[in-house]
Amino acid sequence: MQHHNxxxxxxxxxxxxxxxxxxxNHPWFRLAAVVGSxxxxxxxxxxxxxxxxxxxxxxxxxxxxxxxxxxxxxRLKEVNITVAFSCLPASIADPxxxxxxxxxxxxxxxxxxxxxxxxxxxxxxxxNPTHLDQFDAAGYTLACATNCTLIPLAVPAAAxxxxxxxxxxxxxxxxxxxxxGYELVLSQTAxxxxxxxxxxxxxxxxxxxxxxxxxxxxxxxxAGASQQAVQRIHPALGDxxxxxxxxxxxxxxxxxxxxxxxxxxxxxxxxxxxxxTQEEVxxxxxxxxxxxxxxxxxxxxxxxxxxxxxxDVDAHLWSDGILFSNxxxxxxxxxxxxxxxxxxVVMINPTTVEFSAYSHNTVRGAAGGTMLLAExxxxxxxxxxxx
Numbered sequence: 193m194q195h196h197n198x199x200x201x202x203x204x205x206x207x208x209x210x211x212x213x214x215x216x217n218h219p220w221f222r223l224a225a226v227v228g229s230x231x232x233x234x235x236x237x238x239x240x241x242x243x244x245x246x247x248x249x250x251x252x253x254x255x256x257x258x259x260x261x262x263x264x265x266x267r268l269k270e271v272n273i274t275v276a277f278s279c280l281p282a283s284i285a286d287p288x289x290x291x292x293x294x295x296x297x298x299x300x301x302x303x304x305x306x307x308x309x310x311x312x313x314x315x316x317x318x319x320n321p322t323h324l325d326q327f328d329a330a331g332y333t334l335a336c337a338t339n340c341t342l343i344p345l346a347v348p349a350a351a352x353x354x355x356x357x358x359x360x361x362x363x364x365x366x367x368x369x370x371x372x373g374y375e376l377v378l379s380q381t382a383x384x385x386x387x388x389x390x391x392x393x394x395x396x397x398x399x400x401x402x403x404x405x406x407x408x409x410x411x412x413x414x415a416g417a418s419q420q421a422v423q424r425i426h427p428a429l430g431d432x433x434x435x436x437x438x439x440x441x442x443x444x445x446x447x448x449x450x451x452x453x454x455x456x457x458x459x460x461x462x463x464x465x466x467x468x469t470q471e472e473v474x475x476x477x478x479x480x481x482x483x484x485x486x487x488x489x490x491x492x493x494x495x496x497x498x499x500x501x502x503x504d505v506d507a508h509l510w511s512d513g514i515l516f517s518n519x520x521x522x523x524x525x526x527x528x529x530x531x532x533x534x535x536x537v538v539m540i541n542p543t544t545v546e547f548s549a550y551s552h553n554t555v556r557g558a559a560g561g562t563m564l565l566a567e568x569x570x571x572x573x574x575x576x577x578x579x
Contacts, residue, residue: 195222196570196578197272199297201288202279203228203256204240206373207302210559211277212237216249216523218563219490220570224271226256229284233258243374245453249523259288265295274576277562278303290429293334298575300566301336302558304397308404311432312336316343316405316561317489317568318482318496319350323409324565326434327574337565338405340557341365341398341447344458344549346405347496347532351480352473352545353406353439357465360442361402364459366450367391370554377453385451394447400438407438455509456553460546467542474499477534489567491560493531503535503550510552522555529555530564 198221202208208226215223226237235256242248257267259280268276276292278285278301285303293299306312311330313323316338327335338346345363352358369376369387376382411433468476481487481496495513510517513531520528529552537547551557569575 194578195220196275196575197222197224198275198277199225199227199268199273200277200279201227201259201285203232203237205279206243206370206377206554207558208279209242209244210522210554211279211563212251213244213246213249213523214491214526214559214563216251218526220567221275223252223254225268225273226254227259227264228256229259232256233260243378246522259284265292268292268297269295272579273297274578275300275566277566279559289334290332293332296333296576298333298566298569299335300562300569301334302562303336304339306334306426306429307336307338308400308436309426309429311429311434314338314401314404315565315568316346317486317564318480319346320405320409321483321486321568323405323436324568324572324574326409327569329434330429330432333574333576335565335569337558337562338401339394339397340371340553341367341394341456341458342401342405343557343561344456344532344551345398345460346402347480348460348477348534348547348549349402349462350406351476351497352462352464355476356468358441358462359465360463362444362461363398363446365398365445365447366452366457367394367447368452368454368456368553369449370454371449371456383451383453387449387451389448389450391447391449395445398447399443399445402443403438403441404436407436409434409436411435452505454552454554455505455550456557457503457505457548457550459548461540462545464543464545468539468545469542470537470539473539473545474537477537485571486568489564489571491526491530491564491567493527495531498531498533499537500533500535503533503548505550508533508550526560526563530560532556
């Protein structure tokens, strides 16, 4: 199969290094450039501290390019870059992502700058894959992955919504230190439990993105007033003809940081439109999967959800959907950590289900989820042709 030369926007950050790790042996994408901040620009990639727990994989000998270089697009074109993986803070991602996407490079972003913006698909491939139909409709090739906290909620919620309908969701999260990047992971004070538990804006973001990904993508129809609270218009994108009419059920979310390096766990109560038994709910979750066309993607989990009686946050961090790994090599095993683990499923009454769910926030929730989105675009032949 054809290889695409890829650039990672983010040289030293946690998600940027996760993405470099996933590209080390990827069968479809080849790491051909890395872009960094003023602090890392001009340095050899191998000279930058590697802070992931796993050993640094064999990466190409690259010099980090500057995100501020006015000739960046030309430099990327010189090495035939067709795909960009953005692992940048939102303030830097906007406007760099749009600049690259407008130049013909397909950009898959883990940043929040363009999430829920008209004309930019916000996609979880096993939740709303058809939203990627809007990928290049507005004249630029830019798509976003969601907030990492949303993944363990959205995947089971999508399954329940399709089969039973949803009227209300309540979610409480316990989020790992790595959700804030290396700042907390490398802090002995934070690892000892001294860190803020509140995460500003996280609850609002998670609720809005859930309604968005479970909504309906439409053309030539702007969302009504009831949906506008969860929709954003970005001035640089113009007036797009592509919109998402958000789902209309109620959502209550509370998020907090806990002293755990990796892994976001959520505790959800979902009210259903139609009555269900516990056996029916379990069967619904068990059979939910990626569309058949995407099951061949290298990062696709063997099953979207791995059902267990009760979640063990230490033993259940790395699931491929069937098996748990203790010490995986994410540069070799692209499926490890890509499944959502679901446990403690209980029917409170015929229309109310409680469950817990857990996912690896820097893998499925960040680099791996963004990679899977790019793999979907590859499978659906949406990427620019490699020269």
